[in-house]
Amino acid sequence: MSPDLDPRALLRRMFDAAIAAAQSARCIPPHLPAPPTGRLVVIGAGKASAAMARAVEDHWPGPLEGLVITRYGYAVPCERIEIVEAAHPVPDAAGLAATRRVRERVRSLGPDDLVLCLISGGGSALLNAPLEGLTLEDKQAVNRALLKSGATISEMNCIRRHLSAVKGGRLAAACHPARVVTLLLSDVPGDDPTDIASGPTVADPTTCDDALAIVRRYGIALPTAVREVLESGRGESIKPGDRRLEGHETRIVAAPQLALEAAAQVARDAGLAVHILGDSLEGEARDVGKVLAGIALQVARRGQPFAKPCVLLSGGETTVTVRGNGRGGRNVEFLLSLALGLNGASGIHALAGDTDGVDGQEEIAGAIITPDTLARAWNLGLRPADRLADNDAHAFFEALGDSVATGPTLTNVNDFRAILVR
Template sequence: MSDLDPQSTLRRLFDAAVASAMPQRLADHLPPPPKGRAVVVGAGKAAAAMARELERVWPGELSGVVATRYGHAVATERIAVLEAAHPVPDEAGSAAARRILEAVSGLTADDLVICLLSGGGSALLTLPARGVSLEDKQEVSRQLLACGAGIDEMNAVRKHLSAIKGGRLALACAPAKLVTLAISDVVGDDPAVIASGPTAADPSTYADARAVIAKYGLTLPPAAAALLAAEPDETPKPGDPRLAHAEYRLIATPQLALRAAAAEAERLGLNVLLLGDSIEGEAREAAKVHAGIARQIAAHGSPVARPALILSGGETTVTLRGKGRGGRNSEFLLSLAMALNGLPGIYALAADTDGIDGSEDNAGALMAPDTLARAAALGVDAGARLADNDGYGFFAALGDLLITGPTHTNVNDFRAILLL
C-alpha cells in the first residue's frame, strides 16, 4: 500500500494536466510580424487568456477582438475581450461574431490575422446564416445538447447554419495571411472540429447535417430546416485554393496534458495505465468500462500493479433523461462509484480541464471507496440521482465537488482512477 494522500494526489495530477495546457505555450508558435497590420480575433473559453499572453510576447503593434464565456474574461490592453453565453448561444455571441468579421474586413496581403481558438468557441461565435434567427440557433443548440450527439455531429449542423463557422472566417480574412493558434479540446485534435473550425476547411456537408437531424429525430425550426434543405452555399472543403493563405498551429492538446499527468504520477511512484485521449460514448457506460479495468488491476495486478493510476481523456456525452444538475464528468463519476460499489483502495477524479462541467460551477468531482456508504447515510439514493442525471446534486450533498473556477484553458475531460 502507498502512503500517498488520495485526494491531494488526484488534485495534483489534475493540476499538472491543466498547467501543461496554459496559454503561455503560444509564445513558441508565433509567426513573424507582418509588413502591415497585425489583427487578432478568436473565440473560446481560453481566448481572453490567450489574448493577454499574446499581448505580453508580441513584438509589435496589435489590435483586435476575441470572445469568451461569461466569467472567463481577463484584463487586456490592446485586444478587446467580449463575453457571451455557453453552451447555448446568446445575442452577445452574435454581436461578438459581427465585431470579429468587421475586424478582418478590408485587409491586404501585407496584413496578418492571428486567430486564437479554444474549446467553447462554437457557441461563442454565433452568427446565424441568412434567413435563420438567433432563436432558431438557440433551439437547435438545445436539442443537440440534449440528444447525446457527438461533437463532430453537432458541428456538422452548426457549421451549416452559420455565417462564420466551417472555414467562413478564413475566407473573410483573405488576402491577409492567417495563422490560427489553437488549444484543442476535441478527440483527434481536428482543426475542422475545434470551435466548429471557423478558419479550417470543412469536410462535412449539408447532407451530413441533415443526416444528424434524422439520426436523432430532431425537429428543427422551419427556417433552419429550409436552409439545410436548400444548400445555398457549401463551406470550403479541403484543398480549396481560397484557404491557401491560412495556417493552423496547435499549441496544446489533450494527449500532452495526459502525458504531463502521467509523468507526475510516475514521479510519485505510481504505475500508469494511459487509456488515451479519445474516450467517447455515454458517460455512464464509459464509467463501467473503467470500473472493469480497475477491478482487473485490483484482483489480478494486471495490466499494471498497485499502486496504480488509470488515466483517460476525451469527451463523453450525456443523453438527458432526467431533470437533475450535472455534467458528463459528475455523471461518469457517479456511475463509476456504483459500478465499483465500495471496492477498497480505489479513488477517482473526473473533471473538465476548463473548470466547468457542463453548465454548472464545478469542474467535476472526487470519489472514494466510502462514497456510496456516505450517500446512503445521508439518505441520498445514488441510483435515483443517476437516473435523474443529477451527478452534481449527488456529489454536492457529500461535499465532494471539485470547484476550481475558470482555468483559462480547455483540453477536454480528465479522468484519473487511483488504486492504492
C-alpha cells in the first residue's frame, strides 16, 4: 500500500465500483429469455426497475410493451415501456393507481404470451395494492409502523405479503396462463426471492399466523381492518405447488456479493488485502457498528484475525428501532456507532452507504468516518452519543461535511460497508 494513499478517495472508489457492478445495462442482457410465440409484456417495480426496463428495450430483438413503477426521481426514458413514478418507502396513490394498471395489463394474456417481470429493492412500497377491505391509509400506517419497529426486512415482508393483492405470488397468479420470467436485483440478506419486493411472482411458504407472530414479537400496532385480515386467514398468500405458477422462472441478475467483489478488486489494485466478512449481515445498526469496531481494533492492535493494512467489507441490511426524533438511516447509524466504538483509534477509516443512494428517507447514500471524526464533532459542540440516541446521524455527518451523496444510482443491492485499517 502506498504511504500517500488517500483513504477517503479509495473508499469512495470502492463504493462507486460496487454500484457500477450492479447496473442494469451490465446485468440484464445475459439473462433475457428467448422470445415467445405470442406477446412480450414487461412489468415491474423497484428503485432500479426503470433502468432495468431500458436495458430490456436496448437488447430485446422483437416487439414488446409494458409498464414499470419506480421511485420518484428514478425514471429512465423508455420508448415502449411506460415508466410511472411513485413514493417510497411509504406507498402513495400514484403507486396504487399504477399497480392496478399493471394487473389489468396481464389479466387478458394467453399461454403463448410471456410476462417479463423486473423487480428490485423498493418494490414492496411501489407495487401497492391492498387486499379487499383494506385501504391505502391502512397500508401506509402499517409501513410506517414496520419501519420504526426494528423488525428485519424478512419479517417486514412477511407481514406485507399477507396484506397485498399482488405480493406473495399473487401477481404471478394474475398472469396465468401466461408464462412469467422474473429478473431480480437482490437487496435482501440471503437473496431469497420471497423477500425481494415481498415476492410478487414467487410462491410464499409463510402464513398469516407467521405474520401475527411477528406483530406480537415487536408490539406493532395494527389498524383494526388489518388485524382482521390476518386473524381470519383471509390474507393467505399463494403457496408452493400452486398450478398457476407452474413453468415460471426466477433469475437473480445482481446481488450484494457481486458488488462487494467489485469493491474488493479496487482495494486489491491499491495493494491492500481484502476480507469479505459477509454479504448478509443483519441486526440493529448500532450493534453491528459495535461488533465491527471490535474486529477493526483487534486487527489494528493485534494483527488478528487479519494483518494490517487491509480492508474489511460487508453487506446486508441492518435495522433501526426508532426511539428518537432525528434524521437517521441505518448506514449512518451504523457509522456513528462504529466511530464511538473506535474512539478515535488511529489509522482506521470507514464508509457505509446504501447502493440505491438513499439511506433512510434522506437523499444521501451514507457517510465516511475518519480517526478524527469524534474530535472534530466535539470541537463543533456536537455530542456524538446524544446524536446516536436521537437517531440523528444524518445531521451529525452533514455538520462534519462527511456525508456521501450519489444521487439516484438506478440500482439497489443493499448496504455497503468498508473499513480500512492501515
